[in-house]
Amino acid sequence: MEQDDRKLFVLDTNVLLHEPLAIYSFKEHDVVIPMTVLEELDQIKDRKRDVSRDARVAIRALEDILGGKTTPEQILQGVKLPRREDHGDACGTLSIFPDHQLEMTHASLPDNNNDNRIINTALHLQKIHKPRNVVLVTKDINMRLKAKGAGIKLVEDYRTDQLIDDIRFLTTGFHQFKGDFWERKEHVSTESHGRHTVHTIPVKEVGDENFYINQYLIDEDSNFCARVLEKTSDDLKLLDLGKDRLLNIDAWGIRPKNIYQGMAMQALLDPEIDLVILTGPAGCGKTLLAMAAALEMVVERGLYDKIIVTRNTPEIAESIGFLPGTEEEKMTPWLAAITDTLEVLHKNDVNPSGSMNYIMDKANVQFKSINFMRGRSIQNSVVILDECQNLTASQIKTMITRMGEGTKLICSGNLSQIDSNYLTAVTSGLTYIVERFKDFEGSANIYLNGVVRSRLAEFAEENL
Numbered sequence: 001m002e003q004d005d006r007k008l009f010v011l012d013t014n015v016l017l018h019e020p021l022a023i024y025s026f027k028e029h030d031v032v033i034p035m036t037v038l039e040e041l042d043q044i045k046d047r048k049r050d051v052s053r054d055a056r057v058a059i060r061a062l063e064d065i066l067g068g069k070t071t072p073e074q075i076l077q078g079v080k081l082p083r084r085e086d087h088g089d090a091c092g093t094l095s096i097f098p099d100h101q102l103e104m105t106h107a108s109l110p111d112n113n114n115d116n117r118i119i120n121t122a123l124h125l126q127k128i129h130k131p132r133n134v135v136l137v138t139k140d141i142n143m144r145l146k147a148k149g150a151g152i153k154l155v156e157d158y159r160t161d162q163l164i165d166d167i168r169f170l171t172t173g174f175h176q177f178k179g180d181f182w183e184r185k186e187h188v189s190t191e192s193h194g195r196h197t198v199h200t201i202p203v204k205e206v207g208d209e210n211f212y213i214n215q216y217l218i219d220e221d222s223n224f225c226a227r228v229l230e231k232t233s234d235d236l237k238l239l240d241l242g243k244d245r246l247l248n249i250d251a252w253g254i255r256p257k258n259i260y261q262g263m264a265m266q267a268l269l270d271p272e273i274d275l276v277i278l279t280g281p282a283g284c285g286k287t288l289l290a291m292a293a294a295l296e297m298v299v300e301r302g303l304y305d306k307i308i309v310t311r312n313t314p315e316i317a318e319s320i321g322f323l324p325g326t327e328e329e330k331m332t333p334w335l336a337a338i339t340d341t342l343e344v345l346h347k348n349d350v351n352p353s354g355s356m357n358y359i360m361d362k363a364n365v366q367f368k369s370i371n372f373m374r375g376r377s378i379q380n381s382v383v384i385l386d387e388c389q390n391l392t393a394s395q396i397k398t399m400i401t402r403m404g405e406g407t408k409l410i411c412s413g414n415l416s417q418i419d420s421n422y423l424t425a426v427t428s429g430l431t432y433i434v435e436r437f438k439d440f441e442g443s444a445n446i447y448l449n450g451v452v453r454s455r456l457a458e459f460a461e462e463n464l
Contacts, residue, residue, distance in 0.1 A: 283453030
């Protein structure tokens with residue numbers, strides 16, 4: 001490839017914090033790290049937060065390439081990236097640019113903050129490498145706007161972990177047919193397996209939809225509801241569920257209020273499904289269903305030994321040590337949604353607070369910080385990972401790989417309530433696992449359509 005055909009990518013600090021090995025993601029193109037980025041990584045690496053670990057990994061990755069016998073001249077010119085098994089197509093170069101030596105010009109931004117220095121680096125490289133394409137890569141939306149305004153022609157977000165372009169195309173976990181599903185189904189074979197009825201239908205009679213394992217199928221006009229058990233190039237095997245049956249499922253005194261909750265409840269209570277992903281707007285019942293199903297499976301059915309509840313707490317790594325009490329007591333402010341749910345489940349008891357304490361002891365409900373889950377192997381438990389729209393793909397992978405034999409993981413989140421500075425709905429770890437696990441036979445994903453919390457919450461969700 002000619003030199004002019006290879007792009008020059010200038011990376012912002014947040015790219016390396018989002019993906020510490022991002023330098024290997026640009027294939028045959030060259031990567032430039034401004035000196036300002038190294039300074040920011042140095043300031044972050046000693047903080048008492050999760051992000052400091054990512055900064056240290058990024059620094060070590062840079063040292064592995066640029067350390068040793070590499071001369072300053074070679075570092076400025078560009079050092080060839082070494083081969084890695086997981087990044088076999090990376091064959092460009094990596095260089096450090098001393099942006100502090102840049103002189104102010106009439107076209108550059110004021111040299112008063114780090115973002116401006118990185119933008120000025122990209123402007124300078126764009127000028128001296130013309131006509132070669134220089135691309136500034138940053139996850140900071142405002143910085144992308146500033147860079148465009150300053151005259152950088154190519155500015156991009158870092159999206160190698162983005163599986164879809166628009167959140168509207170995210171898998172919902174179910175497919176709704178118009179009319180009556182059974183119309184014009186001429187070649188159906190039905191078998192009974194104990195209490196279960198399984199239908200085998202030719203794919204061409206079902207439609208052009210790309211169906212996947214554990215996807216739910218419903219229609220508009222009949223009682224039909226089924227779950228895909230198996231898919232081949234010719235046939236679909238469907239487990240017949242029926243809407244009425246789903247709406248009458250009972251878990252810890254809770255019954256579904258709509259068919260979407262019914263599908264979620266069926267997946268939650270199925271011991272063959274190891275991962276259940278619940279998405280949907282605020283007030284659709286994600287946490288309530290997860291907690292009710294967990295109590296039902298642990299206390300009533302005895303399928304699991306305990307319930308572990310955890311969630312992403314951005315500031316917890318710094319502030320948890322200063323709160324009084326045990327880890328569970330320190331976690332209480334961040335897990336108020338769970339305690340609120342327990343109160344709802346026992347509000348009609350003679351002694352609600354006594355019932356809550358008894359059940360938390362009986363079900364062995366534990367509140368854990370996500371920061372202390374690393375390195376664990378969790379066996380025979382129901383793990384509820386709440387508010388996971390704020391987790392990155394790597395953080396969710398860390399959680400999923402903690403799950404041992406006989407453990408069920410329930411992930412829930414609302415993609416319209418992302419608090420992280422660098423995540424969007426399409427780059428959230430929640431979106432990532434919905435797409436990655438949709439063909440896994442041990443997982444189910446349900447989008448809970450409709451707000452059932454209150455008419456006030458429903459109106460707010462639709463009109464605000």
